[in-house]
Each structure stands twice: as structure tokens, then as C-alpha cells.
Amino acid sequence: xxxxxxxxxxxxxxxxxxxxxxxxxxxxxxxxxxxxxxxxxxxxxxxxxxxxxxxxxxxxxxxxxxxxxxxxxxxxxxxxxxxxxxxxxxxxxxxxxxxxxxxxxxxxxxxxxxxxxxxxxxxxxxxxxxxxxxxxxxxxxxxxxxxxxxxxxxxxxxxxxxxxxxxxxxxxxxxxxxxxxxxxxxxxxxxxxxxx
Numbered sequence: 001x002x003x004x005x006x007x008x009x010x011x012x013x014x015x016x017x018x019x020x021x022x023x024x025x026x027x028x029x030x031x032x033x034x035x036x037x038x039x040x041x042x043x044x045x046x047x048x049x050x051x052x053x054x055x056x057x058x059x060x061x062x063x064x065x066x067x068x069x070x071x072x073x074x075x076x077x078x079x080x081x082x083x084x085x086x087x088x089x090x091x092x093x094x095x096x097x098x099x100x101x102x103x104x105x106x107x108x109x110x111x112x113x114x115x116x117x118x119x120x121x122x123x124x125x126x127x128x129x130x131x132x133x134x135x136x137x138x139x140x141x142x143x144x145x146x147x148x149x150x151x152x153x154x155x156x157x158x159x160x161x162x163x164x165x166x167x168x169x170x171x172x173x174x175x176x177x178x179x180x181x182x183x184x185x186x187x188x189x190x191x192x193x194x195x196x
Contacts, residue, residue: 013057089184
């Protein structure tokens with residue numbers, strides 16, 4: 001049948017994500033994507049229209065999975081446990097793989113001079129979704145009362161901190177020091193008399 005994709009889109013998008021994480025959007029070519037996915041370049045063009053469209057399609061899968069992991073991490077009985085699980089989720093995603101895959105959104109944002117307005121807008125939108133997801137998580141189980149800052153401000157702080165953490169991961173590639181930094185942040189954000 002004409003127009004039917006002859007490949008498993010989820011598997012192709014996962015392989016494309018691996019390429020974008022490894023090389024970055026700007027340095028990735030359609031040939032790189034064809035080689036990694038096992039789908040001919042012409043078929044990728046026909047199915048998606050180009051590299052940016054493939055990135056945005058793959059990014060939707062990435063964004064959905066990432067935000068679901070954050071929701072699960074923040075569903076904890078107290079603020080310290082929630083923030084610890086949140087940071088663990090973020091760091092695990094950054095440091096998984098060999099070499100470690102880093103943070104796709106931070107890498108893409110850092111390349112913003114080389115990306116299209118549509119990609120930049122999607123990254124901006126996703127960071128807002130991340131902030132909203134964190135805020136919603138911090139409003140559960142009475143966690144807000146255990147925080148030094150209101151949930152919205154804490155969420156903004158966490159988004160900014162984790163983007164910086166992604167840069168530090170690329171520079172130092174030392175999981176232990178990233179976790180130590182994160183523990184210090186949690187100590188700052190959770191009220192001292194909050195229940196453990």
C-alpha cells in the first residue's frame with residue numbers, strides 16, 4: 001500500500017534520539033540518521049520531510065517519557081524524598097550509556113544559533129512543560145509546606161539548576177560530584193524542620 005511506512009516508527013525514533021544525543025542536532029546528517037535507523041535516506045525524507053522534522057518527532061517521544069519519569073519521581077511522601085528522586089531521575093538519564101548521553105534539551109538549546117525557530121520554540125515549550133510538571137508534583141502530598149520557596153519558584157530553580165547540572169556533567173563526567181551538588185541544593189530548598 002502506497003504511503004504505508006515499512007518500519008517500526010518507535011524503534012526508528014529511539015535510534016534517531018541516540019544519534020541526536022551523541023552528535024547533537026546541528027552535527028547530525030540525514031546520512032547519520034539513515035545509517036543508525038537502517039531506513040534509507042529517501043524513505044526518511046518521504047516519511048518526515050527532513051532532519052528537523054525527524055528530531056521533533058523523536059523529541060515528542062523523549063519529552064513524554066522524561067516528563068512521566070519526573071511525575072513518578074515527585075510522587076513521594078515528603079519534599080526531601082521527592083527532590084532526591086527527582087534529581088536521581090535527571091542524573092540517571094544524563095549519565096546512562098557509554099559514553100554518557102548527556103541532556104538532549106540542554107545540548108539542543110546550546111546549539112540554538114544553528115537550529116530553526118521551530119526547534120527553538122519546541123525546546124522553550126518543553127522547558128515550560130518541565131517547570132509545570134515539577135510544580136504540580138510539588139503541590140501533592142503537602143510538599144509545598146516543607147519547601148523554603150513556593151512550588152512555582154522551586155520548579156523554576158530546579159529547571160535552571162538541572163540545565164546547569166547537564167553542562168557540569170559534560171565538563172566533569174563525574175556522577176558522584178553531581179550527586180553531591182544536588183544534595184546541597186536539596187538542603188537549601190527543603191525546610192530544616194521538614195519531616196524526613
